[in-house]
Amino acid sequence: MNEGLVHGAVYSVLIVTVVLTATAMALWFERKFAARLQTRLGPTMVGPSGLLQPVADLLKLLQKEDIVPEKADSIIFNLVPPLAALTALGAAAVVPFSPTVVASDLDVGVLYVLAIGAVTVLPVFGAGWASNNKLALLGGMRAVAQSVSYEVPLLLSAMVPVILSGSLRFGAIVQMQADHHWFVVWPFFIGVPAFGIFLLAMLAEANRIPFDIPEAESELVAGVTTEYTGMKFALFYMAEYIHTIVASAVGAALFLGGWDGPFWPGLHWMVLKTLLLFTVVYWVRWSLLRFRSDQLMGLCWKYLVPASVLLVGASAAWVVFR
Amino acid sequence: MKSYLATAARALATTFTNAFRKPVTVEFPDVIRPRAERYRASFALLHEEDGDEACIGCLQCERICPSEVISIKAGGKRESPITGKKRGYADDFVLDLNACIYCELCVQVCPTDAIVMTREPELPAFGREDLVLTMAKLYANEKSKHRAWGDATRLNGMQVPPKPPKAEAPAAVSAASATGAPATAAPSARTVAPAAAATPASSGASSAPASATALPAASPPASSPSAALASAPVPPIATPGAAVVPLPAPDTAPGQGPAGETPGTAPAVSTAERGPVPPDSSREGTS
Numbered sequence: 001m002n003e004g005l006v007h008g009a010v011y012s013v014l015i016v017t018v019v020l021t022a023t024a025m026a027l028w029f030e031r032k033f034a035a036r037l038q039t040r041l042g043p044t045m046v047g048p049s050g051l052l053q054p055v056a057d058l059l060k061l062l063q064k065e066d067i068v069p070e071k072a073d074s075i076i077f078n079l080v081p082p083l084a085a086l087t088a089l090g091a092a093a094v095v096p097f098s099p100t101v102v103a104s105d106l107d108v109g110v111l112y113v114l115a116i117g118a119v120t121v122l123p124v125f126g127a128g129w130a131s132n133n134k135l136a137l138l139g140g141m142r143a144v145a146q147s148v149s150y151e152v153p154l155l156l157s158a159m160v161p162v163i164l165s166g167s168l169r170f171g172a173i174v175q176m177q178a179d180h181h182w183f184v185v186w187p188f189f190i191g192v193p194a195f196g197i198f199l200l201a202m203l204a205e206a207n208r209i210p211f212d213i214p215e216a217e218s219e220l221v222a223g224v225t226t227e228y229t230g231m232k233f234a235l236f237y238m239a240e241y242i243h244t245i246v247a248s249a250v251g252a253a254l255f256l257g258g259w260d261g262p263f264w265p266g267l268h269w270m271v272l273k274t275l276l277l278f279t280v281v282y283w284v285r286w287s288l289l290r291f292r293s294d295q296l297m298g299l300c301w302k303y304l305v306p307a308s309v310l311l312v313g314a315s316a317a318w319v320v321f322r
Numbered sequence: 323m324k325s326y327l328a329t330a331a332r333a334l335a336t337t338f339t340n341a342f343r344k345p346v347t348v349e350f351p352d353v354i355r356p357r358a359e360r361y362r363a364s365f366a367l368l369h370e371e372d373g374d375e376a377c378i379g380c381l382q383c384e385r386i387c388p389s390e391v392i393s394i395k396a397g398g399k400r401e402s403p404i405t406g407k408k409r410g411y412a413d414d415f416v417l418d419l420n421a422c423i424y425c426e427l428c429v430q431v432c433p434t435d436a437i438v439m440t441r442e443p444e445l446p447a448f449g450r451e452d453l454v455l456t457m458a459k460l461y462a463n464e465k466s467k468h469r470a471w472g473d474a475t476r477l478n479g480m481q482v483p484p485k486p487p488k489a490e491a492p493a494a495v496s497a498a499s500a501t502g503a504p505a506t507a508a509p510s511a512r513t514v515a516p517a518a519a520a521t522p523a524s525s526g527a528s529s530a531p532a533s534a535t536a537l538p539a540a541s542p543p544a545s546s547p548s549a550a551l552a553s554a555p556v557p558p559i560a561t562p563g564a565a566v567v568p569l570p571a572p573d574t575a576p577g578q579g580p581a582g583e584t585p586g587t588a589p590a591v592s593t594a595e596r597g598p599v600p601p602d603s604s605r606e607g608t609s
Contacts, residue, residue: 035347036340036341037340038337038340039347040345040346040347041345041347041349044349283334283337283338284334287330287333287336287337295326
């Protein structure tokens with residue numbers, strides 16, 4: 001057995017475990033954080049400071065009846081929830097937590113992440129289609145429209161660090177920032193707007209507020225997850241959190257210098273930055289209202305896409321004429 | 323787009339500052355907030371001072387109840403086992419709290435102050451039948467539960483329009499009416515009694531205006547529930563030929579404000595102190 005395979009297997013297990021644990025804690029964190037933003041306390045009863053609330057939630061979801069609607073396409077209906085969680089988890093494979101702690105530092109890491117990110121819409125639409133429910137179908141259609149649109153600025157803004165560092169490999173991108181400057185620090189006039197666009201597109205990809213029109217609970221009941229119960233619903237729910245965590249880690253690696261820090265570079269900086277980004281995502285989620293469908297498309301095509309095209313050009317110019 | 327960005331920035335700023343504010347959550351089972359002055363949750367049927375049932379089975383509460391939760395079996399007139407006088411009785415009295423809207427109308431119409439509401443904090447039950455108050459439960463509540471402020475006498479006293487204060491009224495009294503307290507001073511004698519109930523919160527009748535403006539939280543929640551409120555409606559108004567007598571030390575039991583008497587008018591009655599008085603005498607406040 002070759003060394004790379006063992007290394008990959010060990011770190012895959014490790015990272016999957018860590019990400020899933022982080023997801024469970026993210027549930028607790030979101031509830032606590034959202035509560036504080038609304039001057040409430042959040043869960044306090046289950047465990048100290050409600051820390052065991054995710055466990056209680058999981059037990060509750062496990063007990064729920066598993067229902068497959070009679071007219072639903074049962075094969076796809078049952079296939080997509082694990083698919084949703086797996087595609088969200090897949091991107092974690094190439095995220096560099098430190099120079100050594102990475103499951104697989106692919107040469108085309110950024111491309112891989114973006115490709116996996118694009119696939120995440122498939123289970124969502126599959127769920128909407130297979131549910132045989134008009135609300136779920138509407139949600140699925142919205143998800144496709146949104147995902148396809150926001151794929152463009154996401155891709156273009158992710159290209160900025162690629163162009164600046166001259167590599168698609170996450171390790172090289174972070175090393176470049178560690179050797180010189182983080183991309184949000186210098187050249188900040190390219191890095192900061194690119195980072196902002198990346199953050200917005202990331203929110204849209206993860207279907208989080210203010211881009212949660214596929215779920216839109218006030219209009220579409222629960223959107224694509226309308227017909228899902230118990231653990232299948234939990235998998236969709238989990239996929240959303242995993243997606244947010246992994247996307248935060250990717251953003252931290254691409255723009256915030258990854259494992260690099262003012263002192264003692266290492267794993268902890270990456271974790272810290274990921275948590276910071278994650279917090280920002282939830283801060284936005286619990287502060288803003290949902291976009292209307294047309295506003296969502298308007299924001300994407302009228303503002304984000306032109307801006308990110310400009311940024312790609314600017315970063316190319318920066319590399320050539322610096 | 324521009325306005326959306328401004329709004330979004332404001333929303334983010336609001337939530338950001340919120341994160342550093344003290345949470346407003348009151349952790350309910352551990353911390354119970356003080357109940358409002360007029361808080362009421364359940365019912366009790368009362369006895370006269372001599373031990374006879376106060377309810378005369380007149381069916382007025384059954385008739386006025388908007389959700390029709392009261393059903394009474396009137397027993398007709400018979401001789402009281404205690405006083406020997408002929409009077410009405412209720413053979414059965416059932417109040418179904420499941421549909422009760424807590425409007426207190428039954429309390430308000432009661433000619434004998436027989437039914438009152440109680441102040442217990444919560445009223446959870448494991449079954450609907452637990453919330454059906456039978457006659458036995460209602461009489462048991464008389465002993466076991468704190469009473470709410472209102473009884474028929476007091477509630478009807480509040481219906482009387484306020485009377486402008488007289489020129490020779492004491493300074494404390496004019497101050498009390500100047501605070502905008504709805505004076506329900508009836509021409510009858512019961513004006514003094516609720517003012518006495520205010521004294522647990524303050525030290526004497528002269529500081530009644532202070533307690534009239536006090537927040538409900540400032541008064542102990544259970545021991546003197548009616549303190550601030552009782553003082554508000556009824557400042558002691560001196561009527562011609564009637565001096566306000568010094569008030570006795572008040573009994574702090576809820577709903578049992580001791581009645582001070584003003585000479586020259588009918589005696590003030592409270593539920594606790596009412597003896598074998600004919601039922602009609604307690605209706606004077608409505609005039």
